[in-house]
Amino acid sequence: MKTSIATVSISGNLIEKLEAIAAAGFDGIEIFEQDFIAHDGSPRDVGRLVRDHGLEITLFQPFRDFECLPEPLRSKAFDRAERKFDLMQELGTDLILVCSSVHPNSLGGIDRAANDLHELGERAAKRGLRVGYEALAWGRHVNDHRDAWEIVRRADHQNIGLILDSFHTLGRKLSPESIRSIPGDKIFFVQLADAPLIDMDLLYWSRHFRNMPGEGDLDVRAFMQAVMATGYAGPISLEIFNDQFRGGNPKTVSRDGYRSLVALMDDVRQAEPEAPVDLPTIPPRISVQGVEFIEFAARGAEAQQMAELLFSLGFARVGQHRNKAIELWQQGEIRIVVNAETEGHAAHVWNARGLSVCDIGLRVHSASQTVQRASALGISPFQQPIGPGELQIPAIRGLEGSVLHFIDEASGLSRVWDLEFRAEASAPSDTGLQRIDHMAQTMSYDDMLSWTLFYTALFDMRKSPMVDVIDPDGLVRSQIVEAGDGALRITLNGAETHRTLAGDFLARNFGASVQHIALSTSDIFQSAEALQKRGFQALPIPENYYADLAARFDLNPQLLTRMKAANILYDEVNGAPFFQLYSRSFAGGMFFEIVQRDASYAGFGAPNAPFRIAAQKRLGRTKGLPES
Numbered sequence: 001m002k003t004s005i006a007t008v009s010i011s012g013n014l015i016e017k018l019e020a021i022a023a024a025g026f027d028g029i030e031i032f033e034q035d036f037i038a039h040d041g042s043p044r045d046v047g048r049l050v051r052d053h054g055l056e057i058t059l060f061q062p063f064r065d066f067e068c069l070p071e072p073l074r075s076k077a078f079d080r081a082e083r084k085f086d087l088m089q090e091l092g093t094d095l096i097l098v099c100s101s102v103h104p105n106s107l108g109g110i111d112r113a114a115n116d117l118h119e120l121g122e123r124a125a126k127r128g129l130r131v132g133y134e135a136l137a138w139g140r141h142v143n144d145h146r147d148a149w150e151i152v153r154r155a156d157h158q159n160i161g162l163i164l165d166s167f168h169t170l171g172r173k174l175s176p177e178s179i180r181s182i183p184g185d186k187i188f189f190v191q192l193a194d195a196p197l198i199d200m201d202l203l204y205w206s207r208h209f210r211n212m213p214g215e216g217d218l219d220v221r222a223f224m225q226a227v228m229a230t231g232y233a234g235p236i237s238l239e240i241f242n243d244q245f246r247g248g249n250p251k252t253v254s255r256d257g258y259r260s261l262v263a264l265m266d267d268v269r270q271a272e273p274e275a276p277v278d279l280p281t282i283p284p285r286i287s288v289q290g291v292e293f294i295e296f297a298a299r300g301a302e303a304q305q306m307a308e309l310l311f312s313l314g315f316a317r318v319g320q321h322r323n324k325a326i327e328l329w330q331q332g333e334i335r336i337v338v339n340a341e342t343e344g345h346a347a348h349v350w351n352a353r354g355l356s357v358c359d360i361g362l363r364v365h366s367a368s369q370t371v372q373r374a375s376a377l378g379i380s381p382f383q384q385p386i387g388p389g390e391l392q393i394p395a396i397r398g399l400e401g402s403v404l405h406f407i408d409e410a411s412g413l414s415r416v417w418d419l420e421f422r423a424e425a426s427a428p429s430d431t432g433l434q435r436i437d438h439m440a441q442t443m444s445y446d447d448m449l450s451w452t453l454f455y456t457a458l459f460d461m462r463k464s465p466m467v468d469v470i471d472p473d474g475l476v477r478s479q480i481v482e483a484g485d486g487a488l489r490i491t492l493n494g495a496e497t498h499r500t501l502a503g504d505f506l507a508r509n510f511g512a513s514v515q516h517i518a519l520s521t522s523d524i525f526q527s528a529e530a531l532q533k534r535g536f537q538a539l540p541i542p543e544n545y546y547a548d549l550a551a552r553f554d555l556n557p558q559l560l561t562r563m564k565a566a567n568i569l570y571d572e573v574n575g576a577p578f579f580q581l582y583s584r585s586f587a588g589g590m591f592f593e594i595v596q597r598d599a600s601y602a603g604f605g606a607p608n609a610p611f612r613i614a615a616q617k618r619l620g621r622t623k624g625l626p627e628s
């Protein structure tokens, strides 16, 4: 499988682009004419530069407004093509993309277009070059890959073939199934892009909102399955016009692109086993069975504050690491690890950012397969020296320098708690918190696509549509990724400004991290009462909120009174209730949430988020533990 990416997909000058693309593992580039023209160097130099990076030029593009012109425009278009053929030969590429015309004088007509392409094929053949014809979704006469194929078929020339672009097909809601009947060797090139479903002008949507396969809502997999069923064996290339990517880090965007291609082609191979996908076998998407632990880096006074908070939440300190300054706190199935080591990963995190989540442990079927799949997707493995009698637990790098560890039973890793921790006697608590319902990772809005892809490419997780959360000082976007059965739910919150609560958290914590952890109970009123007795301080919710609840839902007045007394928030979908209770903020904006979730309630209380945020902002920000 030859992988490729259009230079237009990433930011930087040509050299920065080539470096990023090569480092990500691509085999080639589609060179966008703009990128070539902007570069100060001859076409031969550019060709050499590309090859010096271990890349080849898989395509030169775009060549616009060629077909169906009346004279004298027609002759001029051929002259123009000859100049571009000269350029291609110097660059060292044999394939050019002709996109369907948007020229106001284009006359249209399938045979006219076919004749023009046939003649262009004759000229290209003299130089050993090939021409691929692509239907732009907004082409004046040709805007459907089926028409483009009919033109190529009638052009009937060895050097003329079809170029398919998933955006132009799927963006126009055309079924990709018709691709299956095209002979694979007449498809000269395949471009892939996904996009979020937004109802807008096709051209604007295409030039600003495309994203990597899997990052959007289009069925790129079905498209690619149809392509592979033709026997197509040419390059698979990303052509992503995206405003964020144009301004983003070229290395990250290239790496994400490569990751998305590997995940996509692995899916295609599994769905279409006869398709000729030559990709090393990789373990399938990892099914997450649960959250094994969440680890905080904490030291000194902050570790003490963390202990007080955990106690007030009903956690018991059940274990002390045999060799290290690491405590294990537990309640129900929830394990919180507090790491006060002065060396190693947690220490680095604490030194850099203070009290924060440095590590998340996930339960999986096979920890080693999880790391294998991660490596195939270009995710860095993580390892640090272990002490005597300790287990080497497979791990990878996660969000912003944090770590994800994988625990399985099959290789005995789930014994880590017994092996590495000395059990401590502890009194059981009655707060009733059972498991981790979800956790929220706050990041810059520009990183959301990347982390959505990270989770959905590595794990068997699906994403929900992005929602806007209104902060009094700006917008925060929220995207949920979750494993099918709720074993792992993560809300990715993207901040656009530092004035929002999420943005302030980013600034004060030196980057992206877990901002809140939601713990579930089966009886939130009983939990609230027990928590209060332990000194837990709830986030105060104003009277107005409850007056509105009474208007919105058909609630029993007694229930409403109890909610108000305990600062419990409420949401409901199709009669399924959801209750929420928030802690006050600690450590620059982290907080805990207690939820009671009806099995058929699939949301996260999004309608309550603006009121929760306003309440948090009213209390002000405190570094340290709950303010009074």
Ligand SMILES: O=C(O)c1ccc(O)c(O)c1
Binding pocket: 061, 062, 097, 099, 134, 136, 165, 191, 206, 207, 239
């Ligand atoms: O937006 C465009 O003009 C454009 C150009 C070349 C392509 O391959 C394409 O898909 C779109």
Ligand SMILES: [Mg+2]
Binding pocket: 134, 165, 191, 239
């Ligand atoms: Mg294209």
